[in-house]
Amino acid sequence: MLARLMIATALLAAPALAQPQDQTAPDGPPKRVRSILLYGDQSCPKPANPDEIVVCSNAGESPYRIPKRFRDQPKEDAPSTSWSRRMEVVEDFNSAGLPNSCSPVGSGGQTGCTRQMLQQWYQDKLDKEAKASRVP
Structure with missing residues (x-):
């Protein structure tokens, strides 16, 4: 039984071994891969030998210039x-001492501190959102 199994395996493998190898196919990965950033009107260089792959990418106008999204x-x-x-x-500055002014000056200056803190918090929140929307 074992002998028959070995003979069947040898017969199935024989056609695969008899096929000629393709000489144009590479034996493995390329020997060298170059990644190049191109600026302006530069062109991609040719590979030095057949075992080399050159990958080119356009990186913008100049390596020394700030990208447009960060300018202005x-x-x-x-x-x-x-x-x-x-x-x-100006109105906040001039309202010192009046009611709801949150000021140590005047009779009604102690009121309005909570309102002023909430307004400041909301303005800070809006400023952070505006700055975050501008950052790419």
């Missing part, structure tokens, strides 16, 4: 602040 970020200094926000700051 909106300014956050005083001249670029809106007039309505400037007016809110």
